Amino acid sequence: MALIAIPVVLAIALALVPVFVRFFDRNAGWPLSLTFVALAGYIIAHAHPIIAGDTERWSVTWVRDLLTGIPGKPGSGDVQFALRMDALSMFFTLLALLIGAIVFVYSTRYLHPGKRVMSFYVLMTAFMVSVVLLLLADDVALLFVGWELVSLASFFLIARAGSSGEAGASRTLVLTFAGGLFLASALGIAAAMSGTTQLSLILTSPVWDQHPTLTATVALLVAMAGFSKAAQLPFHFWLPEAMAADTPVSAFLHAAAVVKAGIYLLMRFSGLFNGVLLWHLLLIVVGMATAVMAAVYAMQKTDLKKLTAYSTVSQLGWIVATIGVGTPAALVAATVHTAAHALFKSSLFMLVGVVDHQAKSRDMRRLGPLYNRMPFTFWSAVIAASSMAAIPPTFGFVSKEGMLEAFTEAPLPHAGVIALLAVAGFGALATFMYSARYVFGAFIDGPKDESKVREAEIGLWLPAALPGVLSLPVVLVMHSGGHFLDAIAQATGAGETHTHLSLWHGITVPFLVSVAVLALGLCGIFARRRIFAALYGRKLGIATGADLLNAVTRMCVRWSRYVSKPAESLSPNRHVVWILLTLVALGFMGLLGPGRLAGISALPPRVPGIDQLGDLVGLIIIAGSVVGIVSTRSRLASVILAGVAGIGTSWMMLTLGAPDVAQTQLLVEFAVVVLFMMVVRHQPRLYLREGLNRAKFATTMSILVGAVTFFAVWLLLGRHERPQLAQWYLQEAPKISGGNNVVAVILVEFRALDTLGELSVLGMAGVVIATIIRSIPKSPVPGYGPGSTSELFRAEGSHRFADVHKIPELAPFYSKYLRSTHLNSIPTRMLLYPLLPILGILSALTVWRGHQEPGGGFLGALITAGAILMWYISQARARSIGKPDTGYRFIGGGILLSLATGVVGLVAHGSFLAPIHGHLGSVHLSTSLVFDLGVYFAVIGLVIVAVNFMGGRDRPGADVPERLPRLEQLTSRRLRKLGLRPSYAEAKAPAPTRPHPDG
DSSP: OOTTHHHHHHHHHHHHHHHHHHHHGGGGHHHHHHHHHHHHHHHHHTOHHHHTTOOEEEEEEEETTOSOOBTTBTTTTSEEEEEEEOHHHHHHHHHHHHHHHHHHHHHHHHSOTTSSHHHHHHHHHHHHHHHHHHHHBOBHHHHHHHHHHHHHHHHHHHHTTTHHHHHHHHHHHHHHHHHHHHHHHHHHHHHHHHTOOBHHHHHTOGGGGGOHHHHHHHHHHHHHHHHHHTTOTTSTTHHHHGGGSOHHHHHHIIIIIHHHHHHHHHHHHHTTTTTOHHHHHHHHHHHHHHHHHHHHHHHHOOBHHHHHHHHHHHHHHHHHHHHHHOSHHHHHHHHHHHHHHHHHHHHHHHHHHHHHHHHSOOBGGGOOOOTTTSHHHHHHHHHHHHHHTTOTTSHHHHHHHHHHHHHTTOSSOHHHHHHHHHHHHHHHHHHHHHHHHHHHHHHTSOOSOOTTOOOOOHHHHHHHHHHHHTTTTHHHHGGGGHHHHHHHHHHTTSOOOOOOOOSOOOSOHHHHHHHHHHHHHHHHHHTHHHHHHHHTTOOOSSSOHHHHHHHHHHHHHHHHHHHHGGGOOSOHHHHHHHHHHHHHHHHHHHHHSTTHHHHHHTSOOOOTTOSOTTHHHHHHHHHHHHHHHHHOOBHHHHHHHHHHHHHHHHHHHHHTTOHHHHHHHHHHHHHHHHHHHHHHTTSOSBOOOOOHHHHHHHHHHHHHHHHHHHHHHHHHSSSSOOOHHHHHHHHHHHHHHSOSOHHHHIIIIITHHHHHHHHHHHHHHHHHHHHHHHHSBOOSSTTOOTTTGGGSOOOTTOSSOOOGGGSGGGGGGGHHHHHHHHHHHHHHHHHHHHHHHHHHHHHHHHHHGGGTSSOOHHHHHHHHHHHHHHHHHTSSSOOOSSSTTHHHHHHHHHHHHHHHHHHHHHHHHSSTTOOOEEEETTEEEEHHHHHHHHHHHHHHHHHHHHHHHHOSSSOOSBOOSSOOHHHHHHHHHHHHHTTOOOOHHHHHSOOOOOOOTTO
């Protein structure tokens, strides 16, 4: 079996979802469901060796030699993208694919055409990919990735419901992420103990027997992680609240996917923790407590979907408790009930959707007798609910008998086994009653007249009924699955067993419990109205899970406010001062602490020739700029002087023999100064005058930081010859890479992964710029906001020119100023006509030569960025660069291009981002050039985003829907003082006006 084909085909299906939706709209579920069925058929066709006990594995090395590894197991210390299929993972994969296929077919009739169809199929298919990745993972890193992707996908699917799904989606995310933390801790400890990240090797490692306490700790962490996904106490309440999602989402997630991920995790580790008393007690107690608690809650509900949700929690509790028994027969019983639950529960969820679709309600109090109006739906619900209630001869009866039989073998004292069976009997009776409530409440007992309701179309009814109806014929062929179930038990590590499924095993304890439950359940049906009325609205317990989570959240918020109170300030000084004080303290301790002076005197002398007279030029430039920044009150002057200091830094880099770094620094300074000017123009021209005490403190702090930094650099740097690693790079890098520019080669080949990470950060910086600026509300008067309102109008003869040209009411009186601005920009634009092509050619040559000479993608992008910024500041008025998403396209395209080179290296050489070298004639070529182009495009995209969001005549940010009355009145009064008539009303409702006599 080509195991990698399964996730690859699913990933291709995910990529094709937009195409399917474009052509088929809501019917896109058909090609997707056919894909799932085809994959299930492919697995079944290759299932014989796996059922016989073999496994299929596919892997590629991700990170080499991360851990020590296991002696005699080559490559066991590597982190791998490893897939493995045994009987257990095959069972859960088939379950997800087949139930998913049915749900997707059901969705083609359930969804409304064109209404959020795209997001539904994209997220559902992404969810399927995540689940299959989780089930097939044979490396703990990949397992954790799949686990978290499942949490994210379920969050987005629930959040699609809009405001009604916000609370449920948020709680689902919080609780499942909490489970992810438990799982990460468990997997990290397990990998460290065993020396490998391969899951199959971890589960069979002998080190567990040597550390019983640590083994119990990991068992506890894994159990908590499984509880979070399987909706067990205390994490149970996220599942009922997730019912805000669409019915197909609930059917797939909560019958065959999310909750089964938790069951899979517990079964996967059950063999490892077999014999750990904490593991057995925790799963049995929590599982049965959840089963009984959720069953009682289910009987209270009048919403069919909420009832089904709590019944899911209850049934999962049964499975968890059965896994906790730990015997091979118990794990077989848990597997059988997992299959039975997937069948009847997916059907019950979808049938709720059918009833809601036809009767326009799923509340029992608003439904009437539907059994004669919707007969097919009614009998389908009867069969599925009978299986859930464990009524013979359904598949649910067989699975419930198996679990009761497993409870008789629980690792408990005799009294404990009796108590477990008694609690299980009560839970089974409650299951019978809420199953009856589902049928009678939805189809028989309702008070409403349903004479106008009609049966659903077959395309909606048949997929919903199919899984539940299969609970009957499955019983006829289930005996043939004994070998498969034995293989599943063996795959868990629990041991060998010989399974024979049948309806009749003689008169046994489980049979007697079942008979008692059926008898009491039939009596309960006749008294159902009184029982359900007594339970309805009654508060069971001190508080709900949601109340407890809200209380914890409020407590954390109060604590965070208390802790963060000292830092609640918008002033950067309060935050920076502690960092600087720490730096000064550490510096003095390191330089002047006990015994340090003797160590300083023993330092080797500075390397001859490292200090040059030309360094004074850069030092003078930097020092003069710093003095100017400290002295000036002008914001614009401080920005320009900061750029001059950068020029001095570039000079020093150039004299030290790093021309490419010097060029980069110089171009960065130019770009930063222009961008700073875009921000400064929206602020008051001058800084506020500082108080004397603050100025003294700032001066003292600056001198101390400068002194510590100077002495640290002078004492610790320049006293050693070139390190061996640097010497190795200089000698070997040209031979290995074929490039003479060692700095560029290190960045795009030897440390390409670091560069890719920095590139991603660069891309996120663009997103953050857009997000922050869009969150800033614009001022009612364009161009003015907090801190600059007092600058709106200046008296005649003021030494500061007010930006009154930005006010529409004053624009006619400053048309001369605007015309002057237009004329002043003409020479700059004329200069750029020949200059821009030159800069473009220079940028391309810089990228091309980057492997051999100073240059590269980043430096070339900065040259292009300089051209863009020069073009922008030469315009008479602000203009956007390209379309609104142009910058994002450049950023995304650059990152994807760099990632693609990594994938090519992975395929060609088995290592991500490994460069591929070649020659075109005498020209040396490398995929690192393509990687550099990705850097080039991403940097350009960041500059475009910055210019488009920071530029413009108006203050950047979001539009304010209504003008602030107070500021409007204030502006009107000041306009009248100038002898002008305010015209805000005209601005709101434009009308023809006469031209101004002076215009």
